[in-house]
Amino acid sequence: MPSIILSFLLIMLASVLNGCVMTEEVKRIKASKNNQDKYLEITKGYLNGKQIFIRSCNTCHPGGKASPTGPSIENFARKFKTTNELKQFILKGKASMPAQTILTKEELENLVQYLYAEFQPSNLN
Numbered sequence: 586m587p588s589i590i591l592s593f594l595l596i597m598l599a600s601v602l603n604g605c606v607m608t609e610e611v612k613r614i615k616a617s618k619n620n621q622d623k624y625l626e627i628t629k630g631y632l633n634g635k636q637i638f639i640r641s642c643n644t645c646h647p648g649g650k651a652s653p654t655g656p657s658i659e660n661f662a663r664k665f666k667t668t669n670e671l672k673q674f675i676l677k678g679k680a681s682m683p684a685q686t687i688l689t690k691e692e693l694e695n696l697v698q699y700l701y702a703e704f705q706p707s708n709l710n
């Protein structure tokens with residue numbers, strides 16, 4: 586008889602402990618989700634052109650100049666008749682230039698404005 590009571594108590598204890606562990610796990614998942622949401626809220630459409638350029642372009646086009654991995658982008662507008670052409674080029678990439686897949690619409694606009702202002706001052710319209 587006592588062994589039945591003992592196993593009953595053990596089962597109770599186990600499920601209570603398990604409950605605690607689960608709660609902790611759920612809390613951690615929630616916290617991480619909150620952080621992710623906050624990050625998205627802060628960065629969504631928020632990075633300005635210069636920040637995006639430094640994050641995604643400067644390695645291959647340092648300060649707009651040529652490097653072993655990318656050509657100079659000064660005077661790029663001779664190649665792109667419209668800002669839309671330039672945007673499509675940036676989104677798709679070409680050869681070893683990677684496609685940009687995480688830019689929001691606003692960020693792409695910010696980046697393009699920055700490119701014209703910084704590397705193509707006379708063509709800014």
Ligand code: HEC
Binds near residue numbers: 644655679700
């Ligand atoms: C991994 C290196 C790399 C990265 C990162 C990169 N590019 Fe490029 N980029 C290239 C290469 C290589 C070319 C030449 C592509 C071709 O025409 O074959 C190029 C071409 C260009 C051109 C055309 C230049 C011209 O006048 O012919 C522009 C404009 C440009 N990149 C802008 C950007 C922008 C804006 C970013 C960031 C969003 C970026 N690149 C990120 C490698 C890179």
